Amino acid sequence: MKTPTFDRSKYAELLESAAEAEVVTESKVRDVRLGSGRTLALITLDNGKDYKRPNTLGPNTLAQLGETLEQLRGRAAAGEIDAVAITGKRFSFAAGADLSLVDRIPSREVARLMGELGHDALGILGDLGVPSFAFVNGLALGGGVEVALHSTYRTIDASTPAVALPEVYLGLVPGWGGATIVPNLIGIENALRVIIENPLKQNRTLKPKQAHELGLFDRLVAPINFLEDSLKFADAVLSGTETVKRPNEPGRIERMTKWDIAVKIARKSVEERLGTVPLSPYRALDILALAKHNDLARGFEAENEALADLISGDQFMASMYAFDLVQRRAKRPVGAPDPKLAKPVTKVGIVGAGLMASQFATLFVRRLKVPVVMTDLDQERVDRGVAAVHGELEKLHGKGRIGDDDLNRLKGLVTGTTDRTRFADCDWVIEAVFEEVSVKQQVFGDFEDIVSEDAILATNTSSLSVDEIASKLRHPERVVGFHFFNPVAVMPLVEVVNAAKTDDVTLATAMKVAKNLKKTAVITGDRPGFVVNRVLAKVLGEAMHAVDTGTPIKVVDHASDPIGLPMTPFELLELVGLKVGAHVLTSHHTPFPDRFFESKNLDALADANAKLIERDAKGRAKGYTKEFERIVGTEGKTPMSADELRERLETGLAEEIKIMLDEGVVTAPEDIDLCLILGAGFPLMDGGITPYLDRVGASERAFGGTFHTPTIRGAVHR
DSSP, rough: OOOOOOOOGGGGHHHHHHHTOOOOOOOEEEEEEESSOOEEEEEEEEEEOOOOOOBOOOOOHHHHHHHHHHHHHHHTTTOOSEEEEEETTTTTTEEEOOOOGGGOSSHHHHHHHHHHHHHHHHHHGGGGGSSSEEEEEEEEEEEHHHHHSSSSSEEEETTOSSSEOOGGGTTTTTTTHHHHHHHHOOHHHHIIIIIIIHHHHSSSBBBBHHHHHHSSSSSOOGGGHHHHHHHHHHHHHHHOOOOOOTSSSHHHHHHIHHOOOHEEEEEEHHHHTTTTTOSSHHHHHHHHHHGOOOOOHHHHHHHHHHHHHHHTSSHHHHHHHHHHHHHTGGOOOOOOGGGGOOOOOOOOOEEESHHHHHHHHHHHHHHHHOEEEEEOHHHHHHHHHHHHHHHHHHHHTTSSOHHHOOOOOOOOHEOOOOGGGGGGOOEEEEEEOOOOHHHHHHHHHHHTTSTTTTTTEOOOOOSSSOOOOHSSSOOOEEEEEEEESTTTTTTEEEEEOOTTOHHHHHHHHHHHHHHTTTTTTEEESSSSTTTTTHHHHHHHHHHHHHHHHHHHHHHHTTGGGGGTSSSHHHHHHHOHHHHHHHHHHHHHHOOOTTTTTTOOHHHHHHTTTTOEEEEOSSEEEHHHHHHHHHOOOOOOSSOOHHHHHHHHHHHHHHHHHHHHHHSSSSHHHHHHHHHHHHHHOOOOOGGGHHHHHHTTTTTHHHHHHOSSBBBSOOOOOO
16 A cells, blocks of 8 residues: 655644653664665664663654654665664563553544554555564564554564553554454454454463464564574565565455454354443454455554544543553552561462362462472372362463473472471461351461461451451461452452451561562452452342342343443353352341342252353353243242343442442552452453443442542543
8 A cells, every 4th residue: 555755744733632741752763784785774663761661652653753764765765775674672662552642632533643643654664665674672562563564574582571462452443554454464363363352361462472473473583682683584585585474364265255254253252252332342343354355545444433433432531541550550559568578488388279279379389489288188189189280380381381391390399288287387378268267267277386476377268257267366467368369370360358457567478479479469458258259249149139039030141231241140150159159149148138138049049059051062151041940930029121220230339339438448449440350350441340330320329429530531530
């Protein structure tokens, strides 16, 4: 596609709106004489900051890059250069668009200019009159990847920490060429994985080797001489001695037969998983479908329109609020004591050897790289637990996530025993036993006599009182709640429960352990359910109450779809287990009988170990089981409509969250939102639960106010 001359004046309003706040990434150019005698103009993107502040692409950065490339196009036409290459400052290529500036975009028209600016500036890389190369030497996300995609050829440093197009996760689409170029480079099925599937799986990224194998990059280069070897690659390509082959580029058959089918299947999958409320995945799918024709002008226009709509919409502004929580608030936990108080952890003890305990052991040994000892009631259970950990480590090795030496070393660090005296030198002991206060009290009572007086005792209870668990100990101050979410390896949140008697040393140690495990820790008060389970108990309780009083199962299960929850109430109930769900409801009904329902039907379902949802061979829901329908019956006389139930649920959630804040479970609604995003998969597009409840009027109905001060587009001041 022929690129017009770059015109800065076209974007004057956009550039002015970003001028004061933008950290401009400069485009620094130097000529490099290649071995063949050819001249390559090398652009280095550099924001002038240290490695902690990656390069970003704001409007003025893009304008400067466009002007630089325009000048190089002139030099190429004059025969002064034979190629252009673009790389980044040390450790950073480009982390995408500067998202901190989006709230300065005043209108849809200016939002559209952001898309046009990216296309016009980056598009010159493919229309220089000479080949262009991208030497990706560090983090490359979103727009950074799109810089590379517009280049003729691409290399990547094998030590690059991550490559991704995360826009759909953030409520956008890859709007500077990515949604159009990627499927025409690596095929539609691979593109769907990179652009749709990975962002919707907790923003999964690619490793350099994966990106190279897909065909996003032409060469995987070792880091030690990355720039030198990339320049040699460029020289070989220019000389004709190096031929670049891209085996995943789609052919005629794929475009004619596979393309539409793949997009249709992906659309159905997104709808089954997320419903139809999120806008960004569907806009991305529309552009991917259009990309079948390989018409760049048409594709880029669709990207411009999508960005204009999404950037100026409520969902994206809410996503930015949520993204800010994940990126900033999560790294500065409110209420955390001085980290210098934390004790070193040189050995971990795990009480229990079941599924959850095995997940703990795998995580602790992999991240802390210290000895981990497991125990249980008998040696057979212990052996099964240790074998499960070894099996998980071998799976990680098979996926290339740990090397041969690490595999053998980590397996050697995990042991099991029924001899509890082997816990004597543990600094950190965490229990994963039955969710019953007396059982946990007995465990900690036994181990208090074995471990040293300054060892930390952590409980993974999901809803029980940490103070009550510690109440019979001589040193309750060294007990802390440390609540993981399942699956432990995947879910990023740990609720660190600061009980009344937990001291600062214990709390500081727990926070440091969470950080070393690469988890996000939110400090909560010792109240039933803490944050996530208390909110989910409200959802499950309202769902069971509605069924119990005669509302049809299907109406109940889908009444909350417009909220955008990651799964329906009964899918959630199946995931956590009926017995666990019944226990959660009981543990909330007991202290709060006026706000949380008990459900005899749920108890009956749990006693029968009933299956709730019928699924097809691929695991997709296709209806509810006869057993479920038989047990809950239709005896209730007060059925609700979907709208009535949703409004009741929203109002009840607003009421409960306000009470949680008044009780001091956490210090601010932002912490509630952070917990639900990271611990329950609450969608970023809603900005967290509290902005959503404000927008739909539930906060006003519940307590006559709002959790946040709304702006004109439904986001929140923060």
